[in-house]
Amino acid sequence: MNNRTFSLGDIIFRQQDPSDLVYEICRGRVGIFLDYETENQKMIADLSDGQFFGEMGVIEASPRSATAVSLADGTLLRPVTEDELPAFLRENPDRLLTLMRQLSARTRERTLQYHEVCRALSAAVAAHKQGAEKDPALKQELEHISQAAEKRTKKKSYNPAVNTALFRYVLDDLEKTEGNRELVRVGFLERRRVRHLSPRELHVNPDDEFTDPNIGPSDRIISEYMDLIRNLQFQHSDIFDEPVLVNRMKAGGYMILNGHHRWAAALQRGLDCLHVQIMNPEQK
DSSP, X not given: OOOEEEOTTOEEEOTTSXXXXXXXXXXXXXXXXXXXXXXXXXXXXXXXXXXXXXXXXXHHTOOOSSEEEEOSTTEEEEEEETTTHHHHHHHXXXXXXXXXXXXXXXXXXXXXXXXXXXXXXXXXXHHHHHTOOOOXXXXXXXXXXXXXXXXXXXXXXXXXXXXXXXXXXXXXXXXXXXXXXXXEOOOHHHHHHOOXXXXXXXXXXXXXXXXXXXXXXXXXXXXXHHHHHHHHTSOOTTOSSSOEEEEEETTSSEEEEEOHHHHHHHXXXXXXXXXXXXXXXXXX
């Protein structure tokens, strides 16, 4: 892929966005933030030339765990897809060493934090058993741990199993199509010709369980489909055995009749196109 240039303050990706690229910093600076643009905003990394970011989400096939922001004008980044990553690292083994150092430092930091939490909880349990008053510093530390855990829980406002980036996309899509969901018939030739569409040409169905706030998408099902795509190691439009059934919308695009979870997995894994079958409104 071509290198990308960012200005000061440009957002490269947001926390909970789908993870599709690893970035190498060719020039400039990038800040990694938790809870960016909120009162709880915290910068957890300040990266510069030769360093990488975005690798965790791609390796784990999980949403972005933080927001990446350009901290300098003219920040130049080299984006690398998951498919390109093995060859990218073989091309220059020093890159692999840099990546391993970053992952090692991050693991060490998390391990120290874990031990601090364990130590504080152990001290609290011991004080409780002895009937002694907790040390004021220990009380403050436990309160800090409790508040941090509460913040993480509150982030998942829709359904604990659903990632917020997908939920935001679904809400935006429902708002975008509101009042413009009239369906139209499609001729035989077009239904035969159009067999593959970009996931972004498809719109969620407001009457499906997928968009019901009391039910919503299943993160487990989406993750299984994402793993299926990941394990095949290449992007192929007919990755799923069954096509996603859709209706043509008068205002443009197609409404999903059946296959929302496959669509969501394809969207988050960055598939260029998805196998579809166009149905006319009265067809079942």
